[in-house]
Amino acid sequence: MEELEPHNRTSLTIFNEAKLPITLEFKDVAYKVAMKKGGGRWLSGKEYSRGLEQERMILKGVTGAVLPGEMLAMLGPSGSGKTTLLTALGGRLGGRLTGTIAFNGRPFSNVIKRSTGFVTQDDVLYPHLTVEETLVFTALLRLPNRLSKDMKVMQAKAVMNQLGLTKCKSTIIGGLFTRGISGGERKRVSIGQELLINPNLLLLDEPTSGLDSTTAERIVGTVLDLARGGRTVVMTIHQPSSRLFYMFHKVLLLSDGSPLYFGKGTEAIEYFSSIGYIPSVSMNPSDFILDLANGVSDHSDDPLMVKQALALAYKNNLDEKLKEEMQEKKNTLSEHNLKDKEFGSWSTTWLQQFSVLLKRGLKERRHESFSILTVFQVLAVAVICGLLWWKSTRLQDQIGLLFFYSTFWGNYPVIQSIFIFPNERRILTKERASGMYKLSSYFISRMVGDLPMELALPTVFVTITYWMAGLKPNAANFFETLFVLLFSVLSSQGLGLAIGAIMSDLRSATTLGGIIILSFNLVGGFFVAHVPNFMRWVQYISYNSHCYRLLLASQYKPDDVYECAPNVSCRVDSIPIIKMVGIDKKASSVAALAIMFLGYRLIAYFALRRIGVKR
Secondary structure, three states: OOOOOOOOOOOOOOOOOOOOOOEEEEEEEEEEEEEOOOOEEEEHHHHOOOOOEEEEEEEEEEEEOOOOOOOEEEEOOOOOHHHHHHHHHOOOOOEEEEEEEEOOEOOOOOOOOHHHEEEEEOOOOOOOEEEEEEEEHHHHOOOOOOHHHHHHHHHHHHHHOOOOOHOOOEEOOOOOOOOOOOOHHHHHHHHHHHHHOOOEEEEOOOOOOOOHHHHHHHHHHHHHHHHHHHOOEEOOOOOOOOOOOOOOOEEEEEOOOOEEEEEOOOOOOHHHHHOOOOOOOOHHHHHHHHHHHOEEOOOOOOHHHHHHHHHHHHHHHHHHHHHHHHHHHHHHHHHHOOHHHHOOOOOOOOHHHHHHHHHHHHHHHHHHHOHHHHHHHHHHHHHHHHOOOOOOOOOOHHHHHHHHHHHHHHHHHHHHHHOHHHHHHHHHHHHHOOOOHHHHHHHHHHHHHHHHHHHHHHHHHHHHHHHHHHOOHHHHHHHHHHHHHHHHHHHHHHHHHHHHOOOOHHHHHHHHHHHHHHHHHHHHOOOOOOOOOHOOHHHOOOHHHHHHHHHHHHOOOOOEEEEEEEEEEHHHHHHHHHHHHHHOOHHHHHHHHHHHHHHHHHHHHHOOOOOOOOO
């Protein structure tokens, strides 16, 4: 990791003070999940209602309050409920959540959501964007329109400088199979995305994980600066150094979902000493209290007994006192109510969101849109087809080529598009939960951004094979064939998008897609001349059959003749396949493809509305 630039608190151009102070209160917060008896599988709501479950308590009545200007650190061993509580405080946890969570005395709302920065434990970033591109695009989407574009870019650069990211600004983020910046730098980019919006409430899940002690202290110091500006900060942290521990204004210690301590970090050792748990040697206070949370104590060799004793001591000594203090302060919260009319609108317009998302999408996918492997694959298949059907004059062979057109460019877009939304699901969930943009602007930008590859490759394919195969050598027939194929490509792509949006599991999605593709191919009009009546409905929803009909109609008319035997001419519509397909039914096929084009995309759109917050 590169060395961080000297700390300069004036380097940020974000506002020095919070737009509106937020007092965060949570009282008796409990969270249950249901598991199948005798197994580890989480249950659905229907299964739960049938009584097939055994309950597991993740949070057990946690209470606390964080005022503007304060930073709360939630500590505890793995599985203690820290991340679950933080997710609940950020309005991102559904299900069997009970208790009260209030922001200035009011429940979570879209206004709060757009005033909250949430840094997840996993760094969910686009792997092929550079550090600078990642932060600039975030700034353009999340910062308000009262700032010009240049000011937003300056804001992003200031955050890069503040977090020590200037030296790697032109390096891509990287991913599982792509080398990029280090893990610590990825974490700082994630934090930088949230610092950009000058949040009133900042929630961070393990912001120092994977960082060395110096960098971790720098990150927490930066967050502390934000808190001093009147912001409310809550973070989970695994095992802070003593220097970090004393930076926290308040500490919440959890063990198996139960609170063991809530109060000032400087008073933690004093509290545990008062109930009989005194450190035997001088040590990091966070190490000591985490040992207690794990049930490690000189008082007993039984961890469970230690945890139960500490939980009971908290209830007797701190719980009621904390609730009384919260009640006393409750009357002052009305002074800082958030007003929807002030914060209720989106930071940017729909058109701005669309423009930024389109540019970001094109930059992220530029490595794959016209990759050498993809282009080579299409060119190779095109050349092979051109050679196999070289200057073919037999009508049966030409009919076979047109059917190959409909199947290859019916199957290929489906397989490619199935992976689109599952691969972006985590990023979409994160950004939608932050209120970064409307789903419609993301969806339309994704559709438009995919058009170059979706249309360019089949155009090249048809251009090569059409003239090599000796189909009708005039411009009208060529362009009709091309437009039919492109229309079919867009319709079949919609099917892949719908499958990928509905099914989160890629293996299940590709299996379902394969079955649908096979079914559509079989009833496409080439393999089976007479489809049984009870299976004919599949033809009506098969883009292959409609595409095949239109491709045949682009080359032949019913009264065209061909040489069916030496010196014998026959009408084209006398061929069983063409007669069965019905090349005189062009209008119905065009309408069917148009319905599929729109219908599949609408299905995909409404399926995506389940992801994140619906807007």
